Amino acid sequence: MSREHGLVDPGRLLTALGTEGHHLAEAVRAAPVEAPVPACPGWSIAEVARHVGSLYRMIRRRLAEGRNPEDWPRDPEPGQSLSAFLEAGLAELLDELAAHDPEDRADTWWPADPTYGFWRRRMLHETVIHRVDVEQAAGADSAGVPEDIALDGIDEALTLWFGQKLPMLGLTGTKAGSVGVRAGAHSWIARAGPDVTEAWRCSAEEAEAADDVVTAEPERIYLWLWGRASLTSVTVRGVHDQAAQLWALLRLATR
Known part of the structure; x- marks a missing residue:
């Protein structure tokens, strides 16, 4: 690979x-x-x-x-x-x-x-x-946290812990859907459900089309993904279910 x-x-x-x-x-x-x-x-x-x-x-x-x-x-x-x-x-x-x-x-x-x-x-x-x-x-x-380190940390949390560690542990979401994450000039999609757990870098347009969209300054999103900032410390657009599921799944992946 x-x-x-x-x-x-x-x-x-x-x-x-x-x-x-x-x-x-x-x-x-x-x-x-x-x-x-x-x-x-x-x-x-x-x-x-x-x-x-x-x-x-x-x-x-x-x-x-x-x-x-x-x-x-x-x-x-x-x-x-x-x-x-x-x-x-x-x-x-x-x-x-x-x-x-x-x-x-x-x-x-x-x-x-x-x-x-x-x-x-x-x-x-x-x-x-x-x-x-x-x-x-x-x-x-x-x-x-310096901005470049925070952005890289967002990428690691999503692509490694969410996209790799959760499948390794056999853990999945209960409701299928997607979360767009936008920080600085970078965007990601995290998709979860009973049959899939994956994340990838994407365009701003693709992130905006997700079920929920999470935005904030890079350091805040980084700490939010790691459970070091509260659920309400970032801005979520959408029904919030998928963002909450992303946050909960990462608590399982990183414990």
């Missing part, structure tokens, strides 16, 4: 991953680590930090070994802070990603993109979303 390119240059993805990883570590350092995370019921900021730091190490080993590792560090070393745990894992992952061309083959869970570039993109958005989680849990001002 051909390589599925994102909306952002791979070099930009790698640089942004480093920047966002440092922002996340700084947010954790400044936060009350026992604070609950609204978007992740049952998790505290400490759990988010352990999850991301562990994931950095797991993906680094997966890339090096060409398969899912059986074991990897999941907790800070004795005396190591959560922010230092994050920074050390990030450094290992950045070194591994930078040592390979983004088009080099790698073990991934998306058949359309079996490359190192997949993990540049995937780990960037993992980091951004959990940085937002820490900010929301701490009641801190958000550092915001």
Whole structure:
């Protein structure tokens, strides 16, 4: 299957991953680590930090070994802070990603993109979303999401999580229909129902012809798709049923 390119240059993805990883570590350092995370019921900021730091190490080993590792560090070393745990894992992952061309083959869970570039993109958005989680849990001002990263994150949420992960899990919608998503100069269609779950980039005209049309600034749609912004934080034109179904299905795909 051909390589599925994102909306952002791979070099930009790698640089942004480093920047966002440092922002996340700084947010954790400044936060009350026992604070609950609204978007992740049952998790505290400490759990988010352990999850991301562990994931950095797991993906680094997966890339090096060409398969899912059986074991990897999941907790800070004795005396190591959560922010230092994050920074050390990030450094290992950045070194591994930078040592390979983004088009080099790698073990991934998306058949359309079996490359190192997949993990540049995937780990960037993992980091951004959990940085937002820490900010929301701490009641801190958000550092915001750059527009190009938010647009790429919308594309990833729709084409990867909605269009790929839901079918992998065998999950479908209950009512057939389509949602047009419009942000900046980009548009997408997400179609769901008992027999189909798919999403693709499209023209503005095609998006406008969908059953429901979702519009807002890119950062807001990005966070809405990931459940980090409320159902009412975007503008929906139509009967709203399909937009609500899209949002609910993504909660299942990304949990």
